[in-house]
Structures are given as C-alpha cells and as structure tokens.
Amino acid sequence: MSDIKYILGLFEDPDEMLHGIDKLQENNIGIYDVYTPMPIHGIENKLGVKRSRLDIVAFICGITGTFTGFGMIYYMMAVDWPMNIGGKPNFAIPDFIPITFELTVLFCAFGMVSAFFFRTHLFPGRAPRVMELRASADRFVIAIDAKKGFDSQKIDELLKEAGAIEIKHNDRKYVSYE
Amino acid sequence: MSSHNESILREPLITGKDITYAKITEDVLWPVENKPNRAWWIGFIVAAMGACLWLFAVSYTFWNGIGAWGLNKTVGWAWDITGFVWWVGIGHAGTLISAVLLLFRQKWRNSINRSAEAMTIFAVICAATYVVSHMGRPWLAYWPLPLPNQFGSLWVNFNSPLVWDVFAISTYFSVSLVFWYVGLLPDIATIRDRATGLKRRIYSILSFGWNGSVKSWQRFETVSLILAGVATPLVLSVHTIVSMDFATSVIPGWHTTIFPPYFVAGAIFSGFAMVQTLLLVTRKVLGLENYITMFHIESMNKIIVLTGSIVGVAYLSEFFVAWYSGVEGEQYTFIHRFTGPYWWAGCMMYGCNVVMPQLFWFKKIRTNIAISWCLSIIVNIGMWFERFVIIVLSLHRDYLPSSWAMFYPTWVDISIFIGSIGVFFTLFLLFIRVLPSVAMAEVRLLLKTSSEQAKKKLIAEGKVNKEEVEYYVESLDSYDSVEQADYVKI
Numbered sequence: 001m002s003d004i005k006y007i008l009g010l011f012e013d014p015d016e017m018l019h020g021i022d023k024l025q026e027n028n029i030g031i032y033d034v035y036t037p038m039p040i041h042g043i044e045n046k047l048g049v050k051r052s053r054l055d056i057v058a059f060i061c062g063i064t065g066t067f068t069g070f071g072m073i074y075y076m077m078a079v080d081w082p083m084n085i086g087g088k089p090n091f092a093i094p095d096f097i098p099i100t101f102e103l104t105v106l107f108c109a110f111g112m113v114s115a116f117f118f119r120t121h122l123f124p125g126r127a128p129r130v131m132e133l134r135a136s137a138d139r140f141v142i143a144i145d146a147k148k149g150f151d152s153q154k155i156d157e158l159l160k161e162a163g164a165i166e167i168k169h170n171d172r173k174y175v176s177y178e
Numbered sequence: 179m180s181s182h183n184e185s186i187l188r189e190p191l192i193t194g195k196d197i198t199y200a201k202i203t204e205d206v207l208w209p210v211e212n213k214p215n216r217a218w219w220i221g222f223i224v225a226a227m228g229a230c231l232w233l234f235a236v237s238y239t240f241w242n243g244i245g246a247w248g249l250n251k252t253v254g255w256a257w258d259i260t261g262f263v264w265w266v267g268i269g270h271a272g273t274l275i276s277a278v279l280l281l282f283r284q285k286w287r288n289s290i291n292r293s294a295e296a297m298t299i300f301a302v303i304c305a306a307t308y309v310v311s312h313m314g315r316p317w318l319a320y321w322p323l324p325l326p327n328q329f330g331s332l333w334v335n336f337n338s339p340l341v342w343d344v345f346a347i348s349t350y351f352s353v354s355l356v357f358w359y360v361g362l363l364p365d366i367a368t369i370r371d372r373a374t375g376l377k378r379r380i381y382s383i384l385s386f387g388w389n390g391s392v393k394s395w396q397r398f399e400t401v402s403l404i405l406a407g408v409a410t411p412l413v414l415s416v417h418t419i420v421s422m423d424f425a426t427s428v429i430p431g432w433h434t435t436i437f438p439p440y441f442v443a444g445a446i447f448s449g450f451a452m453v454q455t456l457l458l459v460t461r462k463v464l465g466l467e468n469y470i471t472m473f474h475i476e477s478m479n480k481i482i483v484l485t486g487s488i489v490g491v492a493y494l495s496e497f498f499v500a501w502y503s504g505v506e507g508e509q510y511t512f513i514h515r516f517t518g519p520y521w522w523a524g525c526m527m528y529g530c531n532v533v534m535p536q537l538f539w540f541k542k543i544r545t546n547i548a549i550s551w552c553l554s555i556i557v558n559i560g561m562w563f564e565r566f567v568i569i570v571l572s573l574h575r576d577y578l579p580s581s582w583a584m585f586y587p588t589w590v591d592i593s594i595f596i597g598s599i600g601v602f603f604t605l606f607l608l609f610i611r612v613l614p615s616v617a618m619a620e621v622r623l624l625l626k627t628s629s630e631q632a633k634k635k636l637i638a639e640g641k642v643n644k645e646e647v648e649y650y651v652e653s654l655d656s657y658d659s660v661e662q663a664d665y666v667k668i
Contacts, residue, residue, distance in 0.1 A: 012199075014626070037199065037368070038622040039395040049392055052400040062408070076324055076333035085337060098342040098419055102349040105408045109353045113360060116401045117386065120394050122363070126387030133371040135390055136364065138199035177382055 003171040006032065007152060008132055009142040009159035010166040014040050017140040020162030021046050024142070029155060032145040035135035054112055054119075061111025062104050069103030070096055130175050132168070139166075184627045186642045186650050191286055192621065192629035193659040194468035199622055202469075203368060206616045209464050210369060214611055217463050222607045228600015235593035236311050244314050246590040252583040253573045257591045258312035260565040261598060264448070265305035266347065266420055267441075267561060270413055271449025272298025273354050276361070277409035280402070285628060286477055288620035289469045292365075293460065293610070294453045295358040300605040301452070302351045304598045309347070311594065339422040346419040350412060357405045360398070363388045364619040417445040424568065430511040431572030434499070440492035444561060447485035447531070450478050451557035456606065458551045460615060467659040469616050472545055476656075479544040482557065486535035489564075493532060511572055519584065520571050527567045530560020545656035630660065637665075 011017035014036070021043065024031060034043055043049075073096045077083075082090040117123060135141045144155055146169070156167050192202075214222075239246050249256055272294040279287035310316045322344040324334050334341050367388040370381035388394065421441035424432035434440075454475070461470040500512040515524035534556050537543045544550065575582045609615070626632055637647050651665045 033391045033393075035390045036392075036395065037364070037390060038619045039399050043392050044396050047392055049396060052397045054397055054400045055404060058404045058408075072324065073336045077336050081330055081333060083335075085335065088337070092337055095337040098339075098415065098422075099336060099345045101411070101415060102342075102345040105353060105412045106349045108408050109356055109405055112401060112404060113356050116360075116397050120397055122386035122388065122394075124386055125383045128367070128370065128382060128385060128387045128389055130367075130371065130389045136368040136371045136388075137203045177378060 004146045004152065004169045005173055006131060006170045007144045007146050007155050007159075008168040008170060009144075009155075009162075009164040010132065010134070010168065011140040011142070011163060012138070012165050013163065014038075014140050016163035017142060018042060018046070020142055020159055020164060023158045023162045024144070024155070027154065027158060029144060029150050029158070030148055032143045035131060035141040035143065037136050037138060037140070040140075054116055057115040058108050058112040061115075062108030064111070065104040065107025066100055068107065069100040073099060128174075128177060131170065131173065133175055183632070183636060186633055186636060186646050188628070189471075189473040189650075189653050190628055190630035190633055191289065191471065191473060191624045192469060192631075193471050193657060195631060195664075197468065197625060197629060197631060199625065202618060202621055202625065203372075205466065205468070206614050206618050206621070207369060207372070209610055210612060210614060211372070215463075218607065218611070221603065225600050225603035225607055228597050229604045230597075230600075231593050232307075232597020232601050235590050235597055236307065238590055239311050239594070240316055244312065246588060248586045248588045248591055250583050250585070252576055252581050253570055253585040255312075255573065256570050256585045257566075257587055257595055258308055259569055260562065261595055262305050262308040262312070263420060263565045263569075264562050265301045265308065265598065265602075267417065267445035267448040267565075268452045268558075269298045269301035269305060269350075269354075269449065270417060270442075270445035271453045272296070272301075273350075273357070273409050273413045274446055274449065275453070276357060277406040277413065280406040281410060285624060286474050288624060289471075289616055290453065290457060290474055290478075291620070292358075292361065292613075292617040293457060293615045294449075295354065295361070296609045296613075296615075297453060297456060297606065298354050298449075299351070299358060300602050300609075302347065302354065303605070304602050306347065306351065307598065307601070308594075339419060339426050342419045343423055346416045350416045353405070353409060353412060357402075357409060360401060360405070361617060361620075362613060364390060364398070365614045365617060368618060369614070414442055417441045429572050429576075430500075430505070430508045431568060434496055436492050436495050436499070440489065440496075443485045443488040443492065444531075444564060447482060447489055447535075448558060448561035450481050450485070451554040451561070454478050454482070454550060454554035455558065458547055458554070460610065464610065464615065466616060469621055471659060472657040475547065475550060476541075476544045479538045479550055482554070483535050483538035486531060486538075486557070490532035493528065507577070510575075514575065515567060515571055518571070518575065520567070520574070523563050523567050523571065526563040527560060530556045531564055534560070541656075547658065630654075634664075 009017075009020055011020060017034070017036075018040070021031060021034070025046070031047060034047065036043075044051075074091065077096075078091040130136070131143055132139060132141045142159070142164075144150065146152060152169070159167050209218075244258075247256070247258065272291075275287050275294045276291040279291075310319050313319055322334055322341055324336075363386055366381055366385040367390065370378055370385045373381055418438040418441065421437035425434055425437035427433060457470055458475070461467055497512055500508045503509075515521070515527075534553060537549075537553065543553075570585050574584060633650065636642055637650075651662070654660045654665070655662065
C-alpha cells in the first residue's frame with residue numbers, strides 16, 4: 001500500500017462531489033486538488049483558494065495601452081512631425097480617441113491572457129498534468145495526497161458515502177500521455 | 179450552484195431524455211471523432227472549389243492591378259468595399275453572442291457561442307482579404323501602420339478614419355481569436371483525453387496542458403468575464419469606425435450622423451442572420467437538435483426582428499433628414515434610390531432588410547425552421563444590397579452630371595465575391611470537423627438546471643403548480659426535438 005501516491009474519488013454529479021469535499025474536510029482530511037469538466041462555483045471557497053488577481057493585471061495592462069496609444073499618437077502628430085492638414089490643430093484629441101481605445105482593449109486582452117497562461121503554466125506543447133482522463137469529460141474528481149499520512153480506508157469510506165462511483169489508488173501522480 | 183432549480187416557466191435549453199455529461203461529450207464530439215459523412219464532403223468540395231476560384235481571382239487582381247475590376251473614375255469603390263463591409267458586419271454576431279450575452283447572463287448563448295465565434299473569425303478573414311486586395315499595391319499593405327521609415331519618419335495620419343479602421347479591425351480580429359481560443363482550451367483537453375496516438379499528441383499541443391483544476395477554472399472564469407467586458411465596447415467600436423469611413427466624408431448619402439448606430443445595428447442584424455443560416459443546417463447535419471433548440475432559434479429570430487427594425491428606423495431618419503436639410507443634392511441621392519437606374523437595388527435593400535423580417539412578429543414564422551432559414555438568407559442578401567446602395571448609388575451620380583456613370587462588375591469582381599463565400603465555408607466546414615462546434619464545458623453547466631429532463635423531474639415530483647406546467651408544456655409545442663406525448667401522462 002505504500003506505493004500509493006494519490007487517492008482519487010470520481011463522482012458523477014457535481015453536488016455529490018461538493019458534499020464529498022465537505023465530508024473530507026469535516027474529518028480533517030486535506031484535499032490536494034479537484035478536477036472538473038466545467039467550472040463549479042463554490043469549490044474555491046471550500047478549498048480556501050484565494051480570489052484571482054487577474055482583474056488587476058487586466059486593468060494595469062489596459063491603462064498601459066491607453067497611455068501607450070495616446071502617447072504614440074501625440075508624439076507622432078504633434079511633436080515629431082506636425083503636419084499642416086487643412087490648417088487643423090495637430091493635437092486633435094477627439095481624433096486620437098478611437099485608436100487609444102483600440103490599443104487599450106488590445107493591451108488589456110493580450111496582457112491578461114498572457115498572465116493567465118503564465119501563471120497557470122499553459123503553453124503549447126506542455127505535458128498535461130492530468131490525474132484522471134475522464135475529468136475533462138464526465139467525472140468530477142477529488143484528489144487526496146496519500147503521502148500525507150491520512151487513513152486511506154477512512155478516505156475510501158467517506159468518498160463512497162458521499163456518492164463516489166469509483167475510487168482509484170494511483171501509484172503515479174499523472175496520467176502518461178506517451 | 180449547480181443544484182438550484184430553474185423556474186418551470188422558462189423553456190429548456192437542452193432537450194431530450196437521458197442526457198448525461200457523458201452524452202453531451204459523445205454528441206458534440208461525434209463529428210470530430212468520426213469520419214465525415216457524404217453531406218460534409220459534398221459541402222466541402224463545393225466550398226473548396228469556391229476557395230480556389232477566390233485564389234485565382236485574387237491572384238489575377240494582384241498581377242494585373244485593380245483595373246481588372248469594373249471600377250471607373252466615378253465609381254471608385256464598389257463590390258470590394260461592399261464585400262468588406264458585408265463580411266465585417268457578419269463578423270459581429272459571434273463576439274456579440276459570446277461577450278454581450280455573457281454580460282447579460284443569457285444562458286442560451288452557451289450552446290451557440292462557439293460556432294458563432296468561429297464564424298466571426300472566418301468572416302473577418304474574408305473582410306481583411308478584401309481590404310488587402312483593393313489596395314492595388316498589396317505588397318505595401320503595411321503602410322497604414324505607424325512604422326519608422328526612411329521618409330522622415332513620415333507617420334500615418336491619425337486623423338483619418340481609414341487608419342482607425344486598420345487598428346479597429348486588427349484589434350477586433352486578434353481579440354476575438356484569443357477569446358475563442360481561451361474558451362476552446364477545456365474542450366480541446368476533452369478531445370485530447372479521449373483520443374489516442376497521433377491525434378492525442380496534436381490535441382495535447384493544442385490544449386496547452388489544460389487540466390481543469392480548481393485554480394485554472396477560477397482564472398478561466400475571470401479571464402472570460404473580463405474579455406467579455408472589453409470585447410463588448412470593442413464590437414460596438416468596430417462597426418462605428420467602419421461607418422466613419424463613410425460618415426466623415428462629404429458625399430451625400432455618406433455624410434450622415436446616424437451612421438454609427440445604424441451600422442452597428444445592421445452588423446448585428448446581418449451577423450445573426452448568418453448564424454441562423456449556418457446553425458439551422460449544422461444542427462440538422464451534426465444531429466445537435468437537443469442542444470440548439472427551438473428556443474435558440476426563436477431568440478435569434480427575435481434579435482433579427484429587433485435589429486432589423488432599428489435599421490428600418492435609421493433608414494427613415496435618413497430620409498427625413500435628407501428632406502429636412504433642404505439640400506437638393508442630399509434629397510436627390512435618397513429619392514433616386516427608388517427612381518434612378520438602380521431602383522432595383524434600393525428595393526432589394528429596403529424590402530429584404532425592413533419589410534421581410536417583420537414576418538418574425540408572428541410566432542408561427544419565428545418557430546418554423548424552413549421559413550426562418552429562407553428569411554435569414556433574404557436578410558443576408560438585403561444587407562449586401564444595403565452596402566451596395568450606400569457605396570455605389572452615392573458615387574455613381576456625383577456632383578458633376580457629365581461624369582455620371584454606372585458600375586458593371588467584371589468576372590473578377592464576381593469571382594472574388596463568390597470565392598470569398600467559398601473561403602468562408604471551407605474554413606467553417608474544416609472547423610466543425612476538427613474542433614467541437616458546441617462549447618461542451620459551458621453546455622454541461624446547463625444540464626442540471628435548464629434541461630428538459632430536469633424540468634420533467636420537477637413536474638413529476640409535483641412541486642410546481644398546474645397552470646405553470648400547462649404553460650410550459652404548451653411552450654414546448656414548437657420544439658422539433660420534444661415529443662408532446664411524453665407529457666400527456668404526467
């Protein structure tokens with residue numbers, strides 16, 4: 001039994017899985033992570049996952065875009081080569097708004113998504129850190145680190161009681177994609 | 179929470195019996211995991227032939243210059259910009275569905291957003307190719323970008339709406355692409371985990387290593403919401419700026435302050451019509467009737483009649499302002515849409531865009547698939563004529579009667595237009611074969627609350643009152659994927 005690294009509880013129903021999380025936590029069993037095929041609200045709070053700060057990143061990137069866009073246009077139109085276009089003012093703020101806006105959106109979207117990929121370690125070709133293949137289709141999976149010294153029998157019982165339809169004792173952490 | 183029950187008065191977003199999370203995956207991935215059927219091949223071959231025609235006609239234009247088109251010194255913009263604005267307009271529904279409807283928490287968007295976004299991207303590609311090929315010297319296509327150069331540097335003129343347009347379209351394209359791809363990651367991971375061999379390797383690379391952990395989903399949701407927030411004003415800005423290409427000029431028929439809202443409404447109108455055209459066929463061919471239900475079809479038809487009527491009001495105000503301005507040239511431009519040599523184009527525009535969609539006020543028509551499909555095609559045609567009327571009719575009789583001319587398209591004009599439709603359908607048909615055409619992760623969210631079976635269970639449990647049940651069962655009457663007989667015994 002000592003080879004077991006992770007215990008997975010596979011649920012068919014998200015509500016039963018949430019119930020399973022409660023059961024485990026009532027018994028002071030730490031949960032490593034939860035893998036689901038769709039976003040389920042409420043798990044973050046149960047597991048104590050802090051709120052994402054990507055909104056702050058988005059704001060900073062967006063405001064950077066605003067200043068970059070406006071600054072660039074100002075420099076080109078009013079400083080570097082002010083051109084006489086029908087005698088109109090060179091520093092024509094209303095005309096600068098559309099591109100300033102577009103660059104705000106562009107910087108915001110790309111900055112935030114890059115930060116998301118960077119922090120979540122998502123990039124093309126990365127080996128997927130997946131514990132259970134069906135977790136991306138129709139199974140809601142609670143993973144428990146077996147090396148933490150919890151009573152595995154107790155874990156099995158609790159998961160079963162909560163409605164897990166299958167319990168896996170895995171001796172390697174991730175599924176091999178080779 | 180996934181466990182709450184939705185009101186029985188709302189129509190279901192997933193129909194059918196015994197739908198499970200596994201069944202959703204099976205149904206949606208069926209076209210991706212199986213060999214294509216004959217209908218797909220026929221469609222693909224026809225579309226690919228169109229794409230080849232496009233390639234040939236565009237190459238011919240590049241080689242010979244835009245003299246190959248039917249333009250003359252009076253009509254300097256015709257089918258090229260008509261095609262460009264038409265495609266950009268079509269490209270508006272996808273981001274509208276995925277962004278605006280997300281902000282409004284319209285759950286019915288979950289089943290149609292993926293294919294609508296794909297459609298957006300392909301339509302913007304078609305639009306961009308028009309822009310490049312109408313330049314005459316496409317190898318200088320980077321000139322509208324403010325790049326340092328050996329002329330000074332001589333910068334671009336940032337007062338010009340054409341430069342705004344370059345920024346707007348390229349931002350719109352890249353942000354839509356990012357939005358679409360981020361949404362695809364969990365679904366690509368599903369394909370990856372079900373596939374074997376080379377297919378698994380390819381989808382593994384494409385999935386970026388998505389694993390569906392709590393933190394990834396939390397960030398995913400934050401990113402989706404903020405992207406929706408920034409994409410919403412972006413959608414509105416793009417067609418506003420396209421309209422300014424015209425509105426900031428001094429040509430009667432273009433020089434109109436109502437253009438921005440009018441173009442945005444028209445873009446949503448034509449975009450939804452194209453989504454309707456594609457999805458009514460796709461749901462049938464791919465067997466997705468349980469996920470793209472009558473409720474979706476009817477909702478889109480309601481948006482079509484709403485935006486079509488907004489466009490109608492814009493047309494009326496154009497006529498009113500032309501008359502009220504007292505300017506003879508302005509008045510002539512509008513009246514000659516009915517009395518000039520292009521009266522038939524004017525009739526197509528007003529008839530297809532304003533008169534025909536009014537049929538959607540009748541529920542019988544809104545919920546009739548064949549009629550909805552025909553009307554969506556009519557709207558597409560009408561919106562093409564709208565751009566043709568705005569562009570060519572305003573130009574061909576200019577200030578100087580001695581230079582008045584007509585526009586006659588050459589075979590190159592026609593081939594590029596037909597070819598661009600071929601390019602669009604080639605890309606769309608490839609898309610439904612290699613990527614899931616319905617956002618599976620988002621549809622799974624609907625299963626426990628908004629599906630027909632969840633509501634049926636509520637009725638069986640007797641927790642809801644009788645009149646509400648009757649109302650609900652009656653509303654299912656028009657669904658082609660629901661059997662009324664199931665409800666008789668309950």
